[in-house]
Amino acid sequence: MAQQKEAWGSRIGLILAMAGNAVGLGNFLRFPVQAIQNGGGAFIIPYIVCFLLMGIPLLWVEWASGRFGGIRGHHSTPFILDSMDKRKFWKYIGVFGIFTNLAVAAYYCYLESWTLSWAWHTVTRTFAGQSQDQVAGFFGDYVGLNSAEPIIFWIICLLLNTWILSKGLSGGVEKVAKIGMPLLIVFGIFLAVMAVSLKAGEHGAINGGEVGLNFLWTPDFSTIWNPKVWLAAAGQIFFTLSVGMGSIQCYASYVRKKDDIALNAMSAGWMNEFVEVVLGAAIIIPISVGYLGVDRVIEMTKSGGLGLGFKTLPFLFEQWGTVLAIICGVFWFGLLFFAGITSSLAMGTPWMGFMTDEFGWSRQKGAWSFGAIVLILGLPTVLFFNQGVFDEYDYWAGTVSLVVFALAEIILFAWVFGMKRGMNEINAGGDIKVPNYFGFIIKWVTPILLLGVFLGALITPVGNDWLGAFQNGWHLDNGSIIKQITNSGLKEQIAAAQTAGDQTLADTLMEKKLYINGSRLLLLAVFGGVAYLVFIAYRKRIKEGRFV
Amino acid sequence: MSSIALFMMISTVSVVTIVTGYFFWKVLKTPPREEPDSFSENDEEKR
Numbered sequence A: 001m002a003q004q005k006e007a008w009g010s011r012i013g014l015i016l017a018m019a020g021n022a023v024g025l026g027n028f029l030r031f032p033v034q035a036i037q038n039g040g041g042a043f044i045i046p047y048i049v050c051f052l053l054m055g056i057p058l059l060w061v062e063w064a065s066g067r068f069g070g071i072r073g074h075h076s077t078p079f080i081l082d083s084m085d086k087r088k089f090w091k092y093i094g095v096f097g098i099f100t101n102l103a104v105a106a107y108y109c110y111l112e113s114w115t116l117s118w119a120w121h122t123v124t125r126t127f128a129g130q131s132q133d134q135v136a137g138f139f140g141d142y143v144g145l146n147s148a149e150p151i152i153f154w155i156i157c158l159l160l161n162t163w164i165l166s167k168g169l170s171g172g173v174e175k176v177a178k179i180g181m182p183l184l185i186v187f188g189i190f191l192a193v194m195a196v197s198l199k200a201g202e203h204g205a206i207n208g209g210e211v212g213l214n215f216l217w218t219p220d221f222s223t224i225w226n227p228k229v230w231l232a233a234a235g236q237i238f239f240t241l242s243v244g245m246g247s248i249q250c251y252a253s254y255v256r257k258k259d260d261i262a263l264n265a266m267s268a269g270w271m272n273e274f275v276e277v278v279l280g281a282a283i284i285i286p287i288s289v290g291y292l293g294v295d296r297v298i299e300m301t302k303s304g305g306l307g308l309g310f311k312t313l314p315f316l317f318e319q320w321g322t323v324l325a326i327i328c329g330v331f332w333f334g335l336l337f338f339a340g341i342t343s344s345l346a347m348g349t350p351w352m353g354f355m356t357d358e359f360g361w362s363r364q365k366g367a368w369s370f371g372a373i374v375l376i377l378g379l380p381t382v383l384f385f386n387q388g389v390f391d392e393y394d395y396w397a398g399t400v401s402l403v404v405f406a407l408a409e410i411i412l413f414a415w416v417f418g419m420k421r422g423m424n425e426i427n428a429g430g431d432i433k434v435p436n437y438f439g440f441i442i443k444w445v446t447p448i449l450l451l452g453v454f455l456g457a458l459i460t461p462v463g464n465d466w467l468g469a470f471q472n473g474w475h476l477d478n479g480s481i482i483k484q485i486t487n488s489g490l491k492e493q494i495a496a497a498q499t500a501g502d503q504t505l506a507d508t509l510m511e512k513k514l515y516i517n518g519s520r521l522l523l524l525a526v527f528g529g530v531a532y533l534v535f536i537a538y539r540k541r542i543k544e545g546r547f548v
Numbered sequence B: 001m002s003s004i005a006l007f008m009m010i011s012t013v014s015v016v017t018i019v020t021g022y023f024f025w026k027v028l029k030t031p032p033r034e035e036p037d038s039f040s041e042n043d044e045e046k047r
Helices: A011-022 A025-029 A031-037 A040-073 A077-081 A096-123 A130-144 A149-166 A169-197 A208-216 A227-240 A247-252 A260-284 A282-294 A294-303 A306-318 A322-359 A365-382 A389-427 A438-458 A466-471 A481-485 A487-501 A503-543 B003-029
Strands: none
Touching: A011 A169, A011 A247, A011 A260, A011 A322, A025 A031, A025 A096, A025 A227, A025 A306, A025 A322, A025 A481, A031 A040, A031 A208, A031 A227, A031 A260, A031 A294, A031 A438, A040 A077, A040 A149, A040 A227, A040 A247, A040 A260, A040 A438, A040 A487, A040 B003, A077 A096, A077 A169, A077 A247, A077 A322, A077 A389, A077 A503, A096 A130, A096 A149, A096 A247, A096 A306, A096 A322, A096 A389, A096 A503, A130 A149, A130 A306, A149 A169, A149 A322, A149 A365, A169 A208, A169 A260, A169 A282, A169 A322, A208 A260, A208 A282, A208 A294, A208 B003, A227 A389, A227 A438, A227 A466, A247 A322, A247 A487, A260 A282, A260 B003, A282 A294, A282 A306, A294 A306, A322 A466, A322 A503, A365 A389, A365 A503, A389 A438, A389 A503, A438 A481, A481 A487, A487 A503
16 A cells, blocks of 8 residues: 555644635625625625524534544545444445535536636737627637637646645645635735725726625615525525535544644634625626626626626726736636635545545545546536536536535434534534534524525526415426426427427537436446445455454 | 615624634634644654
8 A cells, every 4th residue: 555644734724725625716706696686785694694504514514524534544425424323325425525526626627727718818918909799709719619728728727736636635735725825815805905996987987896886785685585595695605615515524534633623614614704705795796887887787697607707807807907907817817716726626635535545545646546537527518518518517516416415414413423422523622612502503403404405406486486486386497406307498498499490409409408418427427436436445344354 | 885785895894804813813823732733744843
């Protein structure tokens, strides 16, 4: 066996790596859009409530589970979960904690590579003198693979991730977090100051920065009792903290029992909130509203924040003159890159931990095999982006799997492992004492909230109109999990195209359906493959007499 | 900016910044544990 012993270099490094794992592109692109779509300033109330009742408890549960497993020599969720109960099926639930990371990394690294490419194009002045439509067209050409450039940047990004992972936790992941997180915050503060100090009439802006802030923060309290807003808030908290992935457990598995996790989890979790609420809310919306106006931004954010971040902001930065356009562009895409890479590195560690623990692989072998898997699994998302493969991965691996796994792990922790033992685990070595009432929250409130998020996604009513569904009967939205499985929305589009006599469109949509079903089969195969490896590892443990 | 928007923004940003700062400060001021601990950077000086 050629195992190198992994360890964190310092406590600050661990916290920054954990915070970096949580901070992602969604902090800057998803949160502000969710806020303006769900009651503006009023959104922050359910958001903070969900953070306190679901986010923080899940962080403690994952840190505690990870450390509990790590002490017993397990550094990935299959055998971390297995060590918490004698029933044998938990290790197969733990497969989610490896599968999700592989599948999410497959498309996330591609997204991450865009930030590198856009930073490069900012410096080489590609966007200089271009109209907004031309900048948006650049995005379309890019993902349409009109040149080999997207693949080159993607490969560079993959190699970078793999190389850093091969340097280990303290020598690679932690070093990147120690450089990346402070830089991300400095870049974010600079851009937030630029956005907030925007003045109407200067550099072609039609509104001052305060107009965008007013738009974002004006509360619509009538939305506060709408289940849609609470589900959106719970979903945002869930995804922003990177819970339900298995990466937090993996990072925490390298912490000893006598060292703190309670305060570390709070510090890392709140750092993520600072980046999201303070910085994330102060950049993209004020700048966009400053140049495009409120109505246009409402229209543009209907399809999410990605368009504003990549199609619009580079054009708006150009209005500030060459020097500021380069500085702000590099800062913006640099910030997104650091947010991305600190998350994608976390996705590599559960696989590496599993292969090292179970098959004695070296760190280098684990890292390069992770890179190879992400390359193979990610290729369809790059080649068939416009056919919906990227979105399919994001939906099943990056959304549904997280909720399912988090629900399972909190049931295991609170109901099977037991809350008394659970609270002891959370508080062991703690620099703060977690209040006892959190035991009640973890046992009852968090699982109910998680169940609500899952059911909300499973049976989403038409138009996400929950109040209407309760009053007028339940009709499932095509975005609900049940309708997604049956490709209901796509089938409707195909039928509509055929009725309209547009056979070309119908053929294109049928081809898209084929790609979507193919990508689902691929994801299922990956899950099955990891489950099979867990089975082999289990047999190997019995044979070697080292089973817990 | 309307008063209510300003209130929401300032109160939220203040609370999040203060709590984040408080926990980070608490981490920084807490003395390290006796060796062996979870962290490798202080291993040499302890020996």
